[in-house]
Amino acid sequence: MTAAAEGVLPARARRGHRKALLQSEQAKGFALISPTFLYTLVLLVVPILVVIAHSFWSQDYLTIDRTFTLQQYRIALTEPIYRDLLMRSLVVSLLVSFFTVVLAYPIAFYISFHGGRHKGLWLFLITIPFWTSYLLRVMSWKVILGYNGVLNSGLMGLGIIDEPSTALLYNTTAVVITLTHAWAAFAVLPIFVSLEKVDRTLIEAATDLGDGPVRRFLRVTLPLSLPGVISAILIVMIPTVGDFVTPKLVGGKDGVMIANAIQAQFGKASNWPLGAALSVSTMIVVTAMAAAIVLIIRWASRLAR
């Protein structure tokens, strides 16, 4: 009887001890991450909430009128100029993410399946241009595409055109080319990572079961690498919608994007509530578009199988 009681007690104590240990492990982990968490909370989450709050207020000359209003959203979503800018930004970010992913997939495939010992070197080679100043990369495209630029003088030197073409710079195409170049590494890396995770024995199995290279790729490799494709699309699409450097330097009058309007509202025009409403609308619309694209891709891949 006593022996049994003695046997029970330490076990219970041990269980209690283990629970306390587990809790303290959890507490330790949480305590350790809390400085970083708090930093992000205070400097990212709180500011975004402040922006959302501003979008429901209005500007009264130099002061901000804090009565609730949807006026800013009405302007942001119905004024033709903002609607056009938002539409153009969405089209640009859609095109840029399409081109970056389509151009990046073969190279990620090549590195993953044929890179051999030099995979690391290839990836390093691809990321180097990304470490050069973003402003200067945009500037170089201006040098390449400009009226007296490299491309024009090259084409004239080859006798393909007689006089410099003005169609290359200061339009949406120039913005798309520049951004596609700027975001290349961000598309290659996630696709490469998901291709690395593809189980090579599955591809062998598909071969053994009689699938040719095309079918094998479409039915095994491509579907299994879709997570990488999807994250590449998201990583490229959402940030590009908010770019204002590229449109300003190479976009000209027809290449202006929504971020230029947002920047103006926080700069010269100084209408914070309208700028806030434009920012919030842009975020919501681009997130919705990205979510729709992810759903379409998933649906299409299920259909293809």
Add this chain to the structure above:
Amino acid sequence: MNRILSKWLPAYAFLYIVFLYLPVIFLPIFSVNTSAVPTLPLSGLTLKWYEELPHTPALLDAAWNSLIVGVAASILSTVLGICAARAITRYRFPGRTAINGLIMAPLVLPEIIVAISMLLVILQMGLSLSLFTVVLGHILICIPYSVTVLTSGFESFDRSLEEASADLGESAFGTFRRVTLPMVAPAIISSLLVSFTISLDEFIMAFFLAGTEATLPVYIWGQLRFAAKLPGVLALGTLLLLGSFILVSIAEVLRRRAARRAQTTGVAVA
């Protein structure tokens, strides 16, 4: 099909690399051109644009500002990154995935939105814009990169070494200082270099948060308005490119050495 693929893929890879490097190559090329207008063929070779750089006070100020901001931002983001990476790789706790997602969020948010949100809060709190506010912004942008580099560094090393140290009587802090830290030192240095490079090249946050004190990218942005200043900007850009390239190469070499060391110790222990 296979033959076509093995023939065309390397060619495509080569073209892709050319596409990536093409714009970058023109920076050094036109920075030694005698003419201020960047057209081919070059009108002549000169180093005068480089010689002018040290005699531009505004540029030197901007370079000094960038150095201060870069050092401060890289140290602080690496410290915060160590906390997060250590917590994520070592402990299980509720909300771990959500917190990790939040910390990585600046990577996928449009930078302008992060910048204007911080700007609003800083101005509302009555703080004035300075290099300090740029540092605050750069830390936020650098944390995701630091956490990524450090997490892979912390993951690749053997937990049993820490346990052995604890069993041999080291305190938790002693274990961290004498076992963990030396093992993850390459990852920490690589995080410092990567975040310094990002801070050095970062424009949008600095543009909104710098006030009157320009960093190098803000200075470059100001110069881009004047066509005559282009060669000087290209010369500066070439130097920055070289600097970034060296820093990133060191970071990469360290990262690889750390990965290899973690592998070999793993084999030795097994």
